[in-house]
Amino acid sequence: MKPLKTQDERLIRAYSRALHLYPAGFRKRNAEAMLRTFRDAVEDDDLVRRDLVALTVTDLCISLVKEHLAMLRDTFARPVLVYNAVVLAALSTGLALALYAIPQQVLRQGANDPQIQMSTDLAAILNRYGVTDGLHQGALLQSGGVVDMGQSLSPFLIVYDDQGHALGSNAQLNGQTPAPPQGVFDFVRSHGEERVTWEPIPHSHAVRIAAVVERVNGPQPGFVLAGRSMREVEARIAQVSQMARFTWFGMLGVIALGTAMFGWYTRPRAE
């Protein structure tokens, strides 16, 4: 080994320090040989010193990034780790969906409860008398005052004739008695009953009603609609959705952290 100039010794010392920036495994395998190679380059009189420095700096920048990415890939992106993480993430996604969907359905179905009873009772009366005569006999009066569908949380009743025209109601929205889409009546005509979420102002989510529509048969056929604003129920469903979302993100976070820790502790070690 020939003696080096002070400037060259400094260069080699600087390169030796820079080698500590490489990932431990790579450094352990190659640092000695890399330093020897760099020393060979420094000793090569044919190589212009400035070119060597420029080449080495560029090489350090590129290979440091490359080797750290390779280390990250070998540590955290091993197929078994990725597979486990994906399976756990899928399970937690399913669980979070269930955490949302089950209470959502229970709350939504529960929102129909008084209406089912109300529509069934009124339909039973109107089945006997017919929709027009039944109304004349005060079938709706037992329900109390007029309900403002946009504001009140009270359940209400509307009676329609066979064509879907409102005949009587104890509820109003903006001074009128709205009617659900004709398709709902068609369905109830053939199936007897339908439970729907009804938006009386089309294409607006301002008022949403949990509606139960019953068929009235008999001498004057028609329909009975019992409804109630879903404002409170939807607020609870939104809370459930938020909790399910937090749970989901929490589970994904734990999976990511656990996978990262497991990957780190089981990473391939330098030989």
Place this chain on the structure above:
Amino acid sequence: MATIVPQRTPPTSAVFAILLSLAEESEPGSRNGRRSANGKHGYQIMKDVRMPAGGSVKMGPGTLYGSLDRMMRDGLVEETGMTDDERRRYYRLTRLGESVLASELNRLDAAVSSARSLGLLPQGGRS
């Protein structure tokens, strides 16, 4: 027995240049020179690949040893197990490495022939 070269993506310019360097015999009597039977050490490869005949690839020790690491993992090169008293490590091509180099050279040769027939390169010589 013919070696079956598995279908693979073309090697990077650094890997190709290293394969080429390790395939040729080092010049007898050159500085730190060894015959390829014993392989070549890092700086020899760095010098080879910098030459026009070696691919004109400017490569520092980081890229060189990173590439050699991956090539050893892929079975293209191997350490000869030999280190001299100045702690240089020596590398040589494996059979697979030779096959991969040959197949890449064939691919490049076909591409150059095609370019010639299209008139993109002058006939019968280097561009």
